[in-house]
Amino acid sequence: MIMRNTFAFQGRVNNAAKRLITEAVVEILDIENFASSNTFRIADLGCAVGPNTFFAVQNIIEAVQFKYQCQGLDSQLPEFQVLFNDHTSNDFNTLFSSLPLDRKYYAAGVPGSFYGRLFPNGSLHFVHSSYTNHWLSRVPKPVVDKSSPAWNKGRIHYTSAKDEVIKAYEAQYVEDMEYFLHARAQEVVRGGLVALIFSGRPNGIHHSQTTQNITFDLLGSCLMDMAKKGIVSEEKVDSFNMPMYYMSPQELEAAVDRNGYFSIERMEDLPPIQEIITSTIPKSQIIVSHLRAALDGLLKTHFGDAILDELFDSLSKKIEEGMPMLISGGSINFFALLRRKAMD
Amino acid sequence: MIMRNTFAFQGRVNNAAKRLITEAVVEILDIENFASSNTFRIADLGCAVGPNTFFAVQNIIEAVQFKYQCQGLDSQLPEFQVLFNDHTSNDFNTLFSSLPLDRKYYAAGVPGSFYGRLFPNGSLHFVHSSYTNHWLSRVPKPVVDKSSPAWNKGRIHYTSAKDEVIKAYEAQYVEDMEYFLHARAQEVVRGGLVALIFSGRPNGIHHSQTTQNITFDLLGSCLMDMAKKGIVSEEKVDSFNMPMYYMSPQELEAAVDRNGYFSIERMEDLPPIQEIITSTIPKSQIIVSHLRAALDGLLKTHFGDAILDELFDSLSKKIEEGMPMLISGGSINFFALLRRKAMD
Known part of the structure; x- marks a missing residue:
């Protein structure tokens, strides 16, 4: 099972996103366009188990x-x-049992990957997805193929990796966004809106300079340290790669252009997370605890339970030492509002 | 959690029901009526965790x-x-993970009781529900109220009970069917179909003479035997009542008439279950194993785990002794096809 809510501190930026979404509806949503339909359908993609998803749809x-x-x-x-979507392995039982009792909408759960079709043609009026699109549909195949020039030996991500690895990740991202936008273009009614919140990379910043990727680099080096000590096999580390890609606003624009069915109505950076700036808890501790919550499942599946405590202990130290580098790293959360064009 | 698939041997009558549903679609469904909609929506109410629900919608x-x-x-x-509905406590995780991979439909799970609204106005074209409507929305309140003339002391059902108890169950059934039909009248498009399969009581047969109820009577007497032996308290038995009601075709007709939004297009008995007639396993054993599967959860919640083995052992003996009475008892499975009238 892939946990979607990473150390992007999801709920924490909700206020800014909330305001942007309200503005989007008030200023851009053409309700007269939907007057013939007596149901307004909202999909939340990558909903996890709430409660953020409930706040967002409300x-x-x-x-x-x-x-x-x-x-x-x-x-x-x-x-x-409201159609709550996530992977089939998501805990829909928990989601359903925690649905707000006073909700004023009909709720449904829709299992499956949002990189394919999930809903009937022209059936959605508003799509929302928050901190989900940095998860790729899979690890790019070439990076785990020993015979490929993109084989990502000794690393777990494209950060600071050779060009072939970066290109393999970029290609996977391009393919995934193509599927994502293609599916939504069919599902969303003409004039319908798609509000996306991304954890991403500022324009013009190299992959190796983004905060998230620097963190993954440190995680990778912790794993390699453990391999050198014989705690895990080097092969195990070589075959592990994080299925994440942090796109830039420019890359999103290019993807939307290529798809052709949507116009970008808004594109805006979200404010930095106040909590991490003002908290009295050491920043490294906050980062590691969020990271562990997000990656526990992924790491457990590949490496087993036993190494996790040691791994995150050593990561904690590396993050503390690397804090100046992390702080100087580029990182943004950004909001994009797409509108389904009035054409076939 | 209430298990819905009782000893009506659900899947076993599927062939007859399958034929009737195919005929209903071919002969009665007015597809031109729905031509403006490019999505055909099917709801399965009380879907449990499959696979019967998948066969039915397919x-x-x-x-x-x-x-x-x-x-x-x-x-x-x-x-x-396809909108798969069951109580919120249903295991939707299992349902979702067992969805047919080669399905040609978009799947969604809808949690909640079908005695209330579950879907938007005019959004369903075909509703299917199989062996679910004998479950009442709750135990009728008067039967567990010591101060009520309908207090059902020493019994767990209305079988052979005094008139006040029977009337309380009948009233609950009437109320429940009213809610059920009222909700569906709003959800189903004009011309849409509702196919229902019931485990019920033949017209003109008294409640105490139906096979299911005779069985519940035996179960109740087993519990009273245990109360006499001090294994459970008599009060515990008094406060336990089965939330089931076995309606007759006539009662269904009356409910549909009262509601006014549907016409009954077909009403037909389903053939008796071949397996129980031809099986080499003793009938009593088949009945008890199905009954236990259906009622385990309900009994466990009220009486706890510890008494179940002894309870079903003694029930098994009583059923064996009472087999002639059970066989002579009236019981039917019947099929009803309702059509949403073309009016508001």
Whole structure:
């Protein structure tokens, strides 16, 4: 099972995202376009088990209701249906049992990867996805292929890796975003909105200089240290690669252009996370605890339970030592609002 | 958690039901009515964890596709979305992980009781529910109220109980079916179909003479025997009542009439279950094993784990002794096809 909520401190930027989504609905959503449908359908992609997903959809619904009221269309207010999506391995039982009791929408769970089709043609009015698109659909094949020039020996990510490795990751990202946008182009009604929140890389910053990737580099070096000590085999480390890619706003623009079915209505950086700046807990500790929560499952599946405590202990030290480098590293959270064009 | 698939031997009558549903689609479903919608939505209510639910919806989809082909409307063939519903406590994780990989429909899980609204207005084209409607939404309140004339002392069901108890169960059934039909009347498009399979009571047969109820009577007497021996408290037995009601075809007709939004297009008895007639395993053993599978959870919640083996051992003996009475008892499985009328 892949945990989606990484050390991007998901819930913490919700306020900025909340405001942007409300603005998107109020300023850009053309509700008269959907007047013939009496159901307004919202999908949350990569919903995990809540509660962030519930806050996000509640915010969207309130914004839509507000817009109907402002336009004097109270009597035409649609019913809402929210489709909560995540991988089949997500704990939908927990999600369902924690659904807000006072919700004013019909809820459904939709299992499957958002890199393929999940919903019928033209059935969604608003798609929301928060900190999910840095997860690739899979580890790029060439990086685990010994005979490939992109074989990623001694590393677990593309950070500071040779060009072939970076290119393999980029190619996987391009393919995944193509599938993602292609599927949404079919599912979203014309005029419908797609609000995406990304943990990404500032434009013009090299992969090796982004905070997330520097962290993965340190994690990789901890694993190699353990390999040298014989705690894990070197082969095990070579065959492990993180299925994550941190896109830049420019890369997203290029993907949307290539797809052709959406216009980008908004693209905005989200403010830095206040908690990590103002917290009295050491920054390294915060980073490691979030990282462990996000990566525990992935690491356990590949390396087993036994090494995790030692691994994160040594990572903690490396992060503390590397803090100046981490702080100087580039990292952004950004918001993009896409609108499905009025064409086939 | 309430287990829905009781000793009605669910999957076993599928062939007769399958034929009836295919006929319903071919003869009665007015697909031209839905031509404007490019999604055909099917709900399976009380789906449990499969695989019966997958067979049932597959059959419906094939019948709809067949009808489109026969009418030369291949090019207008809709996409299919199947909404699998059961209580929130149902194991949706297992359901999702066992979804057929080669399915030709979009799948979603919808948690909640079908005695309330589950889906948006006019969003369903075909509703299917199999052996679920004998489960009431709750135990009728008066039967567990010591101060009520309907207090059901010394019994666990309305079988052979005093009139007040029977009336309390009947009232709960009437209320539940009212909610059920009212919710479906809003959710199903005009012209849409509702196919229901019931484990029920033949017209004109008293409650105390139906096979299921005779069995519950025997189960109740086993519990009272244990109370007399001090293994469970008498109060514990008094406060336990089965939330099941076995309606007759006539009662269903009356409920549909009262609701007013549906016409009954078909009403048909399903053939008796061959397996129990031809099996070499003693009938009593088959009945008890199915009964235990169905009621284990319910009994465990109220009485705890410890008494179950002894309870079902003694039930097994009573069923064996009571077999002539059970065989002479009335019991039917019946099929009803409702069509949403073309009115508000």
